[in-house]
Amino acid sequence: MKIISVFLSLIIFLSFCKCQPTKKEKQDVLEAEHIYPYNEVNASIKFYDDSTYTFNIFQKSSYYKKNEKYSGKYLLEKDTIKFIDRGFQFLTCRIAVINNGFVEFIGGSAPLKLKITETSIKDEYAINSLDSSYALFSYHPNYYDFFSEKVKPYSLKKNDVLAINNLLELCISENNNRITHNVNSYTKQCVAVTNANNEIEVIIYCNCKDESKGFHYQITAVKDGCDCHFSVKLNLTKGKYSLLYINGSA
Missing domain, CATH: 2.40.128.640 (Lipocalin)
Structure with missing residues (x-):
């Protein structure tokens, strides 16, 4: 009888274990x-x-x-x-x-x-086709204070990036006595907003390419380096650029 009792207890125990749902591991x-x-x-x-x-x-x-x-x-x-x-x-x-x-x-x-x-x-x-030389940063007044008026963050679209590239080429072409590199020689760090008139404005920091991928993570601040480093403000709605600043020499 003891053997039968132990056997029945084992069956009940195994049945109970089988009925208990296994805990799902988080993914x-x-x-x-x-x-x-x-x-x-x-x-x-x-x-x-x-x-x-x-x-x-x-x-x-x-x-x-x-x-x-x-x-x-x-x-x-x-x-x-x-x-x-x-x-x-x-x-x-x-x-x-x-x-x-x-x-x-x-x-x-x-x-x-x-x-x-x-x-x-x-x-x-x-933006699936975003050029790897571009890095996009979301605007927040805690970090970026270079917009003089009240602005709102803006997420750049594919066509916006194409417009940025075209305006940068125009800017370099019209200032070729001061900027001697072409647009493909630079990494481009972009902060985009819409202004009070709902126009898309972008501040661009351009820096000569190197092997580092760090430009994707934080805005690069360089004090000298001549035309290897410049910044410019673009108005994509009007198709114009302004506030061009080219670094000086050390």
């Missing part, structure tokens, strides 16, 4: 990272299908090593990631946007972009 829906080549800082973020995320940042110098980890919850609305509860604590901001292969954090204590390495999210606003 990644987006991964992005930023490896800073100059000051040994690595940052990465993972968004999961249960509306949670984890963010890791590792900083190293000759004086210290620092590894920070953050986690929280988010909501995805089209191209916008909204950080709920406490927000994105590392930068004290509330939103990020998916913008041409990058996650860009908006309105925090400092600008930050992470390059998307894996994702199941369709970037509906990506």
Whole structure:
């Protein structure tokens, strides 16, 4: 009888285990990272299908090593990631946007972009044919104060980038005594807005190409270097350029 009792107990136990639903492991829906080549800082973020995320940042110098980890919850609305509860604590901001292969954090204590390495999210606003020499940055008054009037952020479209390239070629052609390189010699960092008249304006920072891909992550500020570095303001609606500034020599 003991053998039968043990056997029945085993059958009941196995049946109970079989009926219990297995816990579903959460899956990644987006991964992005930023490896800073100059000051040994690595940052990465993972968004999961249960509306949670984890963010890791590792900083190293000759004086210290620092590894920070953050986690929280988010909501995805089209191209916008909204950080709920406490927000994105590392930068004290509330939103990020998916913008041409990058996650860009908006309105925090400092600008930050992470390059998307894996994702199941369709970037509906990506410019698929965007030239790799272009880097797009979202306008926010915390970071960029070079627009004198009240403006709104604007997401550049494919035709806008073509118009930018044409205006840059015109600008270089009309100032060829001061700018000796052609448009393809430069990386182009763009911040686009619409002004009070609903005209599309873009500030462009042009810098001679090198092997670094760092220009995709943050606006390059160079004080000299002559015509290897210049900035200009474009009005795409009017097809005009202004505020051309070409760096001087060291």
